[in-house]
Amino acid sequence: MATMLAENNDLSGAEKVFAFFRNALVDGTLKAGERLLGERELSLKLGVSRPLLREALRSLAMLGFLDIQHGRGAFVKKADISVLSDFFTFSLAQQPDILDDVMEARIAIECQAIRIACDRASETDLKRIGSKLSRLMDTLNDPVEGGAADFAFHQAIVEASRSEALITLYGAIGDLLRRSHVQRREVTVMEPGIVDYLVEAHREVFLSIVDRNPDVADRKLREHFAIGDEFRRRSLISAFARRPAT
Structure with a gap:
């Protein structure tokens, strides 16, 4: 999945985003309906560039895991089977x-x-x-x-x-x-x-x-x-x- 997001030198950054999202769901930090941190804060927290973060979040939205609302942020969606x-x-x-x-x-x-x-x-x-x-x-x-x-x-x-x-x-x-x-x-x-x-x-x-x-x-x-x-x-x-x- 990460290969669709960035060049080889950015793979570790993309994987950080996916790992953060996956782990937050597993440990209950994030639940359906909750809003993710803002783009600037989340990119700093994960140590990834904002363009890469944006692409990763877009991919998660395409998979049905996030609902990105213009001007409001990204919200966790209940997974669609x-x-x-x-x-x-x-x-x-x-x-x-x-x-x-x-x-x-x-x-x-x-x-x-x-x-x-x-x-x-x-x-x-x-x-x-x-x-x-x-x-x-x-x-x-x-x-x-x-x-x-x-x-x-x-x-x-x-x-x-x-x-x-x-x-x-x-x-x-x-x-x-x-x-x-x-x-x-x-x-x-x-x-x-x-x-x-x-x-x-x-x-x-x-x-x-x-x-x-x-x-x-x-x-x-x-x-x-x-x-x-x-x-x-x-x-x-x-x-x-x-x-x-x-």
Whole structure:
């Protein structure tokens, strides 16, 4: 990021600005809505030139972390998850087989989230998950709508954990996860037994949260992932078997 701001001899100065902002957020010195020190005072405090400071603050504003108001100064903004999601999408999308890799991250996040959700989920959270399950059942034969509904169901579980870290990480890879759900549905939509499996697997996952049993919830979710992968594998084998020889 710093290379966009200045020449090589200014990199350490730009890094000072980013480090100051990051550390102030982490230790609670700065919070959303608070105003940064004035440009002159902040440049002296950090030992950087005012032009470099200006460029660094502009970059932070472009990333959605600051709101620079002419004549008033720079104010801390609540981070927009869509910015982080874009960053992850751009960074990860260039890797081969990225959807399989993201699936591994998804399993790690969701299995921890569902255990926490068994303890923390409110009645409102349970109703939300239930409504997502109903939508999933209404779109079983539509890969696009069904994939989106499937993603929304799992996202609601993560949100029910009320863990900001898990919710943020899940949201950061949300675009890739949604695409993965749709692609998997497109591959398996014609597989015998897939509709019954989707209904029963998601219903069991939901009921395990309602029963507030983290061990059962974790096991049901892992079984869901494993069986889903088996359906996908069988579908791919069938697709290749149907191809005419060349």
